[in-house]
Amino acid sequence: MQVLKVHPQDNVLVALQDLKKGTRLTYEGAVYSLQEDIPAKHKFFGRRLDAGEAVIMYGVIVGRAQHEVTTGQWMNTGNVKHDTSPYEYHPYRYVWNPPDVSRFAERTFMGYHRSDGRVGTANYWLFIPTVFCENRNLDVIREALHNELGYAVTDKYKAKTRILREWYERQNDVSEVDLTVQESVVPVDRLFKHVDGIKFLNHQGGCGGTRQDAAVLSKLLAAYANHPNVAGVTVLSLGCQNLQVRDFVEDLKQLNPTFDKPLLIFEQQQAVSEEQLITAAIHQTFMGLVEANKLLRQPAPLHKLTIGVKCGGSDGFSGISANPAVGYCADLLVALGGTVLLAEFPELCGAEQNLLDRMPDEHAARKFMALMQAYGAAAERVGSGFHMNPSPGNIKDGLITDAIKSNGAAKKGGTSPIVDVLDYTEQANKPGLNLVCTPGNDVEATTGKAASGATLILFTTGLGTPTGNPVCPVIKVATNSRLTERMGDIIDIDCGPIINGAKTIAEMGEEILEYCIKAASGEVIPHAVRLNQDDFIPWKRGVSL
Known part of the structure; x- marks a missing residue:
């Protein structure tokens, strides 16, 4: 099939492949002669439209002709502009015919069951900064944990860069180096087999914007902490930012009054030093990972x-x-x-x-x-x-x-x-x-x-x-x-x-x-x-x- 009319009421057709000017097509008994090349994925008019007449696709108005167009002409931004129909609430009369699900009726998936009855599809440990000032500390922790615990994606790009460096040091022409030889590098073995990843929510908020921005961000971060795919959370805070830890914790409690996942909170302005903050965060998170690793898919x-x-x-x-x-x-x-x-x-x-x-x-x-x-x-x-x-x-x-x-x-x-x-x-x-x-x-x-x-x-x-x-x-x-x-x-x-x-x-x-x-x-x-x-x-x- 070369073309498709998505809905019976449509006055445009979709080209399923590149079509040349002059091509004659028959679709559902109607014959169309193309007036110009129609690229695949684009549409052409199924009948003549006057200027201002509605363009119909999916059975609804999707635009209006900007001037008269003819059958077989390519529909583009030069001859059609966006338009829609008005909408309003009507009393509910919709009848749904659900698909046959007998094939899936008794099926299950192997997920991580949480204490509140929800089931996750993954088991992650989550790092959350309450403010962008902590992003650099998160980056330091990410590199340490990912590299040492086996969560780094791969070393292949480091290997490619190393080859380039070695060629350059030998005064070779780096434009001639073959970098495909290191396409497959064996990753570090993951220590915690049942923790699918350690994730970091770096962001640019928490301070400097409006109080409303901080309030919305707090609710967003609380939702991520409460997510069924999350086993535990480490929070890094500076201390003086708009998004205070107490606000985040309150939003978390409102979202889930029975929240019982490990929640580790570190505030830099209360720490002895940056090293002490990062060391404590790594140490306590590692202990949390030991516990998270005990949860198995069921x-x-x-x-x-x-x-x-x-x-x-x-x-x-x-x-x-x-x-x-x-x-x-x-x-x-x-x-x-x-x-x-x-x-x-x-x-x-x-x-x-x-x-x-x-x-x-x-x-x-x-x-x-x-x-x-x-x-x-x-x-x-x-x-x-x-x-x-x-x-x-x-x-x-x-x-x-x-x-x-x-x-x-x-x-x-x-x-x-x-x-x-x-x-x-x-x-x-x-x-x-x-x-x-x-x-x-x-x-x-x-x-x-x-x-x-x-x-x-x-x-x-x-x-x-x-x-x-x-x-x-x-x-x-x-x-x-x-x-x-x-x-x-x-x-x-x-x-x-x-x-x-x-x-x-x-x-x-x-x-x-x-x-x-x-x-x-x-x-x-x-x-x-x-x-x-x-x-x-x-x-x-x-x-x-």
């Missing part, structure tokens, strides 16, 4: 999983391959009683009505509308807006309006009813599909999704991105096989077979859930985890798309 039902769904480096195939496949996986998990988190509010622009119609709780629906409107207004006050969300890479690969991008992005959440709407750092406490208010920014979104309780994140990408998270394993899902071939060192799952017709969305969705079960059990290590892609950026609630 079977857990699949409804204990909380999966966040995210897209980044999106392309024109995102909304028709990887995102719908992840959405099918999300529907499977919801039908099994699990929890799914869909975030990125700037990338829900144009999909609001579909989402509102799936909300049985009017309070949640009105909360969603209020958050979307406040977010959009904040962007417009600084001369921006949701319509400016698509990046140059998105546009180059076919996502020319935010509404096209957003309606494709919303497919990651599947089709189930939406049980709750969460503001930034609020916890997901209801099984089912939850909306979480975050930016579309890859790292800010994954940071917020983990804070709301995601224990795995499915991250779809059409262009490729190295984004990960310190405490929540991130699984990369490619929209196309060409990306998988080119960036196979960061891609875990290839949804390209949907584009070439080899697999259905449902088949890929089931494969994705199978991979999630293995990743949650520690049987496979996603590339983002293997490469220590521990990205963490708190959202300061300013304008970030």
Whole structure:
């Protein structure tokens, strides 16, 4: 198949491969003659449109023609501008047809059981600075612990640099050196077999900004400390910063009154010296790691999983391959009683009505509308807006309006009813599909999704991105096989077979859930985890798309 009409009401079609000017195509009985070259992932008009007429894709308005366009003409930023339909709350009438989950009904994963009943997919020790002044101390501790306890990613880049140095010292031409010989280096053996990693939440906050920034950061850090993938926490504080330790501890208690993980707190302005502070932190953390290492993976039902769904480096195939496949996986998990988190509010622009119609709780629906409107207004006050969300890479690969991008992005959440709407750092406490208010920014979104309780994140990408998270394993899902071939060192799952017709969305969705079960059990290590892609950026609630 060369082209695809995503929804019967659409007046544009998607090119599944590069198409030349003059090509005549027949699709569902209609014949189209292309007026110009149509790159793969881009769209062409299925009929003539007058200036100002609505462009329909996914069955909704995604833009308006800027001037008259003809059948077979390439749709681009020169002839289409972003537009969406208004949205409002309607009484709930949605009927969901859940997928068949018999294949997964009795399945379990091997997770880390916490005392509050939650189950983690990993067992991490977490270092938290209450202020950016402690970042350097965290870096010193990270190097010591990672190198000596076997958590360093690999020594291959050090080995490559060493070769370059040796060649230079011998006055050889370094442009001729062969660096492939050290591609595989045996890593240091890990001392604590049941501690999956020691993670560090370096950030640029805690002081110098507004008190509100510090308050939001405190809640974010408390959510990470309370995360089911975390076994224990070491906190480093300077002492005089806006974000005081007592505020962090109070937020932690409010979040979980029965919090019982090891919590080690060190304040530099109360220490005898920097060496004493770092030595004590290393010593006491080591003792905590000894205890954390005693916890073993045990079977857990699949409804204990909380999966966040995210897209980044999106392309024109995102909304028709990887995102719908992840959405099918999300529907499977919801039908099994699990929890799914869909975030990125700037990338829900144009999909609001579909989402509102799936909300049985009017309070949640009105909360969603209020958050979307406040977010959009904040962007417009600084001369921006949701319509400016698509990046140059998105546009180059076919996502020319935010509404096209957003309606494709919303497919990651599947089709189930939406049980709750969460503001930034609020916890997901209801099984089912939850909306979480975050930016579309890859790292800010994954940071917020983990804070709301995601224990795995499915991250779809059409262009490729190295984004990960310190405490929540991130699984990369490619929209196309060409990306998988080119960036196979960061891609875990290839949804390209949907584009070439080899697999259905449902088949890929089931494969994705199978991979999630293995990743949650520690049987496979996603590339983002293997490469220590521990990205963490708190959202300061300013304008970030």
